[in-house]
Amino acid sequence: MPSLGPDMEAGTLVQWRIKPGDAVKRGDIVALVETDKGIIDVEIFSDGVVDRLLVPEGTHVAVGTVLAQLNGGTAVAGEAAESTPPGAPQPAPAMKPAPTIGVAPAAESHRRKVSPAARARARELGVDLDQLTGTGMGQAITIDDVLRAAQTPKPVATEPARDMRQVIARAMSRSKREIPHYYLSVTCSFAKARAFLDRYNEAAPIESRLLPAAVLLKAVAQAAKALPEFNGFYKGDAFEPANDVHLGVAIAMRGGRLVAPAILNADQKALPVLMTELRDLALRVRAGHMKSSELSMPTITVTSFAEEEVDSVIPVIYPPQVAIVGIGSVRERPAAADGQVRAELTVPISLAADHRVTDGRAGTRFLSAINKALQNPEQL
C-alpha cells in the first residue's frame, strides 16, 4: 500500500486491475485504492510478471502492507517515491536491496515460514498470517510478530472529510514544527501576461483557451528548474534536489478538503498542454479520482488565491518539500512609475522556503525569475 501523502496511514484496496500471470510495465495502473482523498489509480514503478495478489479487494490495510508479488524484480505493486530517486520514477533494478515498504522476493516459497507455536497463537487471536512481515530468521513469523499484530488496532473507516482534516492538520503541524520557514514577496505586473492571454484566446478554440493559472504555474516551474535548491526534498539531515519539476497545485475540494496533486514535468510542458492537464486535474479532483503518481510526487507546490479577496498568502511548506509559492489576487492596484501613480493589473507572489536549504538571496533570485517570466509570457 503506497504512501500517498505525508501522513497517510492506511487505504482500502477497492479493485485489482491485474491478475497472476499478467505482464506489467512501469506506469501501468495495477489497482484502485480508496483513501480520504477519493479513489486513486495506483501505478507500478517496475516491470515484471504478476506472481500473486496478496490483499483481497475490499480490504483496508496499513501503508507499507505488501499488496502483490512480481517475478522479475523485487518491486511491489504501488511502490512509490520512497524507494526511487525523488521526483523520478525509475524501474527497480533486479538486485536492489529491499525498499522500506515491506517486500517478499518472489524467489521465496509461497508458504510463509511460521513456527507451529506462532501459527497456533495466530489462530487463537484471529490474526491473518498473510498480513504479517516476519522478523525472525529468513523472515519467519515469530510469536512476537503475532502478538504485536493482535494488538495493532485495525484502522477503522471514519468520515473522509474528518480524516483529511486530520491529515492536513498533522502535515501542517509537522511543517511548522520542523521547517524553519523564511518568507519573501514581490508584486508583479500582470499586464503583459493578460494581454498575451487575451490575444491567444481570441484565436483559440474554446477547449484550448488559457487561464492565468497556466502562465503563473509555468513561470514557477521554470524558476524551479533554473534554481534547483527550491525543488526537492529534505530528508534525514540533507536536501536531495529532484531531477524533475513536478509542480504540486493546491486544489480545494468542496467540503473543506485540500489536496495538492502534481503536474509532472511542468517546466517542459507547452502552455496548452499544461492548461489541459490542469483542467483535467481539477475535474478529477472534484470527482475524487486521482493517480498515485500525482499525489506522491510533487517536488514543489503552488497555492493560488488569484481570484480571492485577499491580497496575498503567506504559505506553509508541505513536508518534505523545501519551498512553496503563493499566488495572490490578480487585480488592479495603484502602481508608481516615473513619479506618476496609475492603476495597473498586478499579482503579489510570495515564497516560503526552508532556511536549512536556502536563504533570502537565493529566494530573491527565485522570485525574480518568476517575475521575469511573467514579463515575457510569449517565451513561456
Add this chain to the structure above:
Amino acid sequence: MSASTIEEQVLAAFLQVAPDVDVARLKRDVPFRDQFDFDSMDTLNFAIGLNKQFGIEVPETQYRELASLAKATAFVTAALNQ
C-alpha cells in the same frame, strides 16, 4: 427541444464539472459562486461542456451569462434559437 430538456442538459453539463455539488440543494436563480466554490476554472470547464453538448460558442466576454443555472439555460436557449 422543450425548455425543461435544455435546462436538464445544462444541469447535466454542470454536474460533469462539479460532481460533488448536492443537486437537491442547488438553487437555479442564485449564482453558483454564491452557493459553493466555483472559480474561473469551473466556469471554463462549464463553457467547454456546453460547447460540446450544444455546439454553441461562449466568448470569454460572455462568461458572466453562465453565472447561475437559470442564466446559463437562458443563454443556451437564446444561442440555439439564432
